[in-house]
Amino acid sequence: MFLRLRFDSKAVRKPVISAVTLKTSALINIIKAEVGPRRGELIVEVDDSIAEKVEKAFEELGVEVLRLKEKVERNERCVHCGACISICPVEAIVLQDGRVEFLDKCVLCGNCVKVCPVKALKLPTT
Amino acid sequence: MKSVEDINEKIREGSVCVVTAEEMKEIVKELGAEKAAEEVDVVTTGTFGAMCSTGVFLNFGHSDPPIRMQRVWLNDVEAYTGIAAVDAYLGATQQSEKAEDYGGAHVIEELLKGEEVELKAISKGTDCYPAKEVRTVITLEDLNFAEMVNPRNAYQRYNAATNSSDRLLRTYMGTLLPNFGNVTFAGCGEISPLNNDPEFRTIGIGTKILLCGGKGYIVGHGTQHCPGYATLMVKGSLKSMDPEFLRAAYMPGYGVTMFVGIGIPIPVLDSKMAEKLAVRDEEIKTKILDFGVQRRDRPVVREVTYAELKSGRIEINGEEVRVSPLSSVYMARKIMEELKRRIERGEFLLTFPVERLTPGKALKPMKTAIKLVKSVMSEAIVISPETSVEIAAKIMIEKGVNHLPVVENGKLVGIVTSWDVAKAVAMGKTGKVGEIMTKRVIVTYPEEAVELAAKKMEENDISALPVVDKSMRVLGIVTSEDLSKLLAR
Known part of the structure; x- marks a missing residue:
């Protein structure tokens, strides 16, 4: 499961990932990280079985956690060309019987949105 | 041995046997070329991809007082007016003067969808055409003529692209990630028209085709037509087209282009043609070029087949690299099915070319003094x-x-x-x-x-x-x- 973690100016100074790993023994795979001096945002992957425990541990350290269930949205302009496929960092876009399909592992990075020649894609508004 | 006239007779009678290029490959494999040629009359081929060399000749009709348009803009996209007073050619890749991601292709798509487009024209004013400026709003219906004439479409095959440099490149072949991060390719391979009639026996001047869902014709070979990389110049009335088979596009950082859909019926005249129609992606080769070298002659990274490209992964220097197509096999299939349906219903008769296409010659580079x-x-x-x-x-x-x-x-x-x-x-x-x-x-x-x-x-x-x-x-x-x-x- 993918989790989006948001750190405020306090949480961003703590070694949260290590703390949570030590506490939960969960293997945390960092998919995307943008960390600045005052705030940070991480997208991490953890095993479904331990997700709840990990989520709680992050929250205790003052991190805002959101489970990523949504994926990139597509409209009818899509012509299934596939320009987005090789740009996706997590291989969440595939051709299935000639159609471009988005798998559940989308991390909402937005790379595909930027390269779509017909502007058929957008990030869900949260 | 069949003639196009024999096949047209069958179309009129409703007894014609039409299959798509994908179906034909299986039929030849199963029955052999001889038998397949007897059974099948027509094979529909198709392609759908970004084709920059696309545009529309427009005739706006005369204003009162009349104007000889010296410059004309449609939604701030300039069309070429170096022809008669109210004729213009709107090229798909012409960019808007106001927005980078909007251009001629978008105007063409909006016209086809019946939307209103703003027209502005200027002139110096002459005794016969006194008006100096015209501003109005037009729709496709208001135009006397809107003829799509595309100087270069339907590439038989195309060089694939990758990027050895350490920075991200934004090209007409899409976004290329640094350090061989991905590969992009264009063309539909084994179902694409010109790969199924590589000797141009029935694809020639005057061949009737399906152009963006409307009736079109091949005018001749396209610009940059050369051996192995054949191209077509095509025309068709915009008014007869279907917006489903045409789509304005913008390659980020590069510019505007147009997805064009083309379907071409190939009459199966004899077993030799059936053999050619059995061509598979494994046999269609192209090159992967390195766009990281910004010169005319980009280095060839390796040779590759369309089968490898379509598999989604290829190897470069021992590393696995992911591949993005830029053409749509999904849409090409729709085009082949649509053309098949029209022929079966007797709505689309075949034509035999009035002249055959030549194989073309190797392309000459432009003579420029390059400074290194x-x-x-x-x-x-x-x-x-x-x-x-x-x-x-x-x-x-x-x-x-x-x-x-x-x-x-x-x-x-x-x-x-x-x-x-x-x-x-x-x-x-x-x-x-x-x-x-x-x-x-x-x-x-x-x-x-x-x-x-x-x-x-x-x-x-x-x-x-x-x-x-x-x-x-x-x-x-x-x-x-x-x-x-x-x-x-």
Whole structure:
């Protein structure tokens, strides 16, 4: 499961990932990280079985956690060309019987949105 | 042996056997070419991809008082008016004067969808055409003629693209990730029309086709038509087309283009044609070119088949690289099915070409005088990272230079500028050059075009580039002064 973690100016100074790993023994795979001096945002992957425990541990350290269930949205302009496929960092876009399909592992990075020649894609508004 | 007339007779009777290119491959495999040619009358082929050489001739009708349009804009996209008074050619890739991601292709798509488009035209005014300006709103219905005429469509095959450089490239082949991060390719391979009739026995001048869902014709071979990379010039009335089979597109950082859908019926005249129609992606080869080298002749990274490209992954230098198509097999299938349906219903009769296409000749490059970095570079004065800041300053003054590449064990490891030295002195840092040098050096190569070196300097806001070879040995330096001397000549 993918989790989006948001750190405020306090949480961003703590070694949260290590703390949570030590506490939960969960293997945390960092998919995307943008960390600045005052705030940070991480997208991490953890095993479904331990997700709840990990989520709680992050929250205790003052991190805002959101489970990523949504994926990139597509409209009818899509012509299934596939320009987005090789740009996706997590291989969440595939051709299935000639159609471009988005798998559940989308991390909402937005790379595909930027390269779509017909502007058929957008990030869900949260 | 069948003739096109025999097949048309069957279409009229409703007894014709039509299959798509994909179905035909299986039929030939199963029955053999001889039997397949007896059974099947027509094979529909299709392609759907970005085709820049696309546009529409428009005739707007005359205003009152009339105008001889010297320049005309449709939704701020300029159309070419160097023809008769109210005729213009709107090219798909022409960019809007107001927005980078909007252009001729978008205007064409909006017209086809029945949407209103703003027209502005200007003229000097003449005795016969006194009006100097016209502003109005038009729709496709208001136009007397809207004829799509595309000088180059339906490429038989196309070179695939990758990027060896360390920066992301935004090209007409889509976004290319650094360090061979991905590959993109265009063309539909084994179902694409020209791969199924490579000898142009039935695809020729006058062949009736399905162009963006409407009735179209082949006018001749396309521009840049050459052996192995055949192209077509096609025409059709925009008013007969279906917006489903045409889509305006924008390649980020590059510009506007148009997805065009083309379906071509191939009559199966004999077993030889059936053999050609059995062509598979495994047999269709193309090259992967390195767009990281910004020259006309981009290096070939490797040869590849369409089967490998369509598999989604290929190997480059031992690494697995993901592949993106830029053409849509999904849409090409829809086109083949649509054309098949129309022929079966008796709505689409075949034509035999009035003249055959030639195989074409190898393309000539444009004659331009290219200036390479090696012809303008000057001798570089190099120092070691152990040199003191003071000595570096002295060398700069003595030699009259502002840039000193820093070399260790024969390799470039940094650069110091007179500004770096001044800054170091001002801050009281008077140690070794190695402590104050810029370590991430932007470099150029002797075989690189001067334009490209200039672009690197501008983009990075720097005034000199060390010239190095592949192993980072310093061969010289180009400075902005060297380049301005070129212009002054």
